Amino acid sequence: MGAKPKIAFYDFAGCEGDQLQVANLEERLLELLSHVEVVSFREVMTGGDIEPCDVAFVEGSVTRPEDAERLRRIRDNSAYLVALGACAAIGGVNCLKNFMEEDVYRERVYGSQGRWFATGPARPLRSVVAVDAEIPGCPIDKNEFARVTKELLLGRTPWLPDYPVCVDCKAAGNVCRFDLGRMCLGIITRAGCGAACVTEGAHCWGCRGMAPKANLDAARQIMDRAGFSRRAVQDLFRFYLGDTSAAL
Numbered sequence: 299m300g301a302k303p304k305i306a307f308y309d310f311a312g313c314e315g316d317q318l319q320v321a322n323l324e325e326r327l328l329e330l331l332s333h334v335e336v337v338s339f340r341e342v343m344t345g346g347d348i349e350p351c352d353v354a355f356v357e358g359s360v361t362r363p364e365d366a367e368r369l370r371r372i373r374d375n376s377a378y379l380v381a382l383g384a385c386a387a388i389g390g391v392n393c394l395k396n397f398m399e400e401d402v403y404r405e406r407v408y409g410s411q412g413r414w415f416a417t418g419p420a421r422p423l424r425s426v427v428a429v430d431a432e433i434p435g436c437p438i439d440k441n442e443f444a445r446v447t448k449e450l451l452l453g454r455t456p457w458l459p460d461y462p463v464c465v466d467c468k469a470a471g472n473v474c475r476f477d478l479g480r481m482c483l484g485i486i487t488r489a490g491c492g493a494a495c496v497t498e499g500a501h502c503w504g505c506r507g508m509a510p511k512a513n514l515d516a517a518r519q520i521m522d523r524a525g526f527s528r529r530a531v532q533d534l535f536r537f538y539l540g541d542t543s544a545a546l
Contacts, residue, residue: 303352303451306338307382308372310358310365311392311420315437316383317341317357323440330444333451353378353450355433359385359392360421373427378450381423382443384436384538388507391436392420393540422541431456436505436538439491459489462509463502466493475501481526481534486512486546504538514546521546 307317321327321342340346348368354376360366373379384390395403396419404412423429433446446456459465463484467474470493475482484493484502488509495502521531535546 302333302335304335304337304350305353305355305447306336306349306351306372306376307341308338308346308348308354308356309340310356310369310386311361312358312383312385312390314341314357316386316433316435317355319437319440320355320443323444326444330447348372348375350375351377353380353447355380355382356423357382357386359389360423360426361392361395361418362416363418364416366426369423369426378430379423379427380446380450381429381432383438384434384505384507385420386423387429387432387434388539389420389422389541390505390538393538394536395420396540397536420541425541432458432507434458434488434506435491436503442490460510461489462512463487463489463491463493463496463506465489466491467496467502469493470497472496476520476524479524481521481524481530483534483539485520486514486517504535508539508542508544514544518546 307320309317318341323330336343337349337351338346348371354372356369356372356379360369381387385392404417408415431446431450433443449456466489467484472493475484475496480501482496482501483504484496486508487502487504488506491506493502531546
């Protein structure tokens, strides 16, 4: 990379909450901007055209035929491409449409004008182009974004935790959701969020994707032993992990 690397932010189908997390870096964002040149970031600056850059952060999932062509242009103009957030990294909640009839989700999203719009199955970025790194989560953890960006700018390979959310949950002192009679995907989900949802009283939804070597057979046995129906487990699994071919 040059003395002042060029970075860019692009978005596809998603809520743009991950880019908002970047904007919320506040003082650290100013420090980052002293080291890089931002060439495209529609969330916070005018413009949004595809520009040649060293690192492209791309949020959202691919849901329309024209998305794939635009994503390939971004890839061709970027030395590194980083999938930013759950929708870009694993397909995310947009993949719920993949389990619906097309007429149903067209009507729910666009109403009576649904036939006017191009649409298709939701996919993560890696189903279309090569992705160099991922920053998972819904939304992303802004501290993790700052660390991964720093590693990329230093020419290092970014790392992510390779253990499940249960480790974060233990460290946070949370009571296991299964001990409370509730479902939770923390047993198979990649850690790194600090078990934020569980700490706030909810359960893990799986938004950071599956942890490497996640033991799905053991997880299924835990779900069965706790008495949860296969339909309820499937519904929770599909909320964020609908793109995976694995079954739980």
